Amino acid sequence: MGGLQLPTMSTLLSLYASLSAVAMIVRTILSDMIPESIREFIYWKASDFFSSYFSRDFTFLIEDHWEAVDNETFRAVQAYLPTMVGPDTGCLLLGHNDNNNILAKAQTGVSVYTRIVDHFQGMKLEWTLNEKEESKSSNYYIPKKTKVPAEVQEERQR
Numbered sequence: 656m657g658g659l660q661l662p663t664m665s666t667l668l669s670l671y672a673s674l675s676a677v678a679m680i681v682r683t684i685l686s687d688m689i690p691e692s693i694r695e696f697i698y699w700k701a702s703d704f705f706s707s708y709f710s711r712d713f714t715f716l717i718e719d720h721w722e723a724v725d726n727e728t729f730r731a732v733q734a735y736l737p738t739m740v741g742p743d744t745g746c747l748l749l750g751h752n753d754n755n756n757i758l759a760k761a762q763t764g765v766s767v768y769t770r771i772v773d774h775f776q777g778m779k780l781e782w783t784l785n786e787k788e789e790s791k792s793s794n795y796y797i798p799k800k801t802k803v804p805a806e807v808q809e810e811r812q813r
Contacts, residue, residue: 717729717732732782733764733765736765736771736782736784737763737764737765739771739773739782740763740765740771741771741772743772744769744770744771745769745770746766746769747763747764747765747766747769748763748764748765748766749761749762749763749764750762750763750764765782765784766784767784767785768783768784768785769783769784770782770783771783
């Protein structure tokens, strides 16, 4: 069989050493030959150029159903978000579903369109629970859309 042959370990080490040496030489030349103000200018221009193609914001959509079954990730997020409620949280859901014991502890939850800020391994995460409109063409249950609060509409326009 004429399959692809992998390079030997000595070839890989040689390539690594060569690339490291070239990188060190280029770095030395750039730091010795180009003034710091020009290096900063080049850095900021390159950052602006690449930031227009790559955004720091990224959205994960976690829906309550996945291929007609309950999405366990969604259930985990439902349990996790109420623990992250802090002083910046604008709204909190309180509920009680034990009809036999009216003194039972109230449960907390996150209402629709409430933003919760979380920090994980140096990353800032903003969580928002959204609802989809009801779709009759789908076999999946999708909750009805509620009215978007005015402050959320204003924030989206900014």
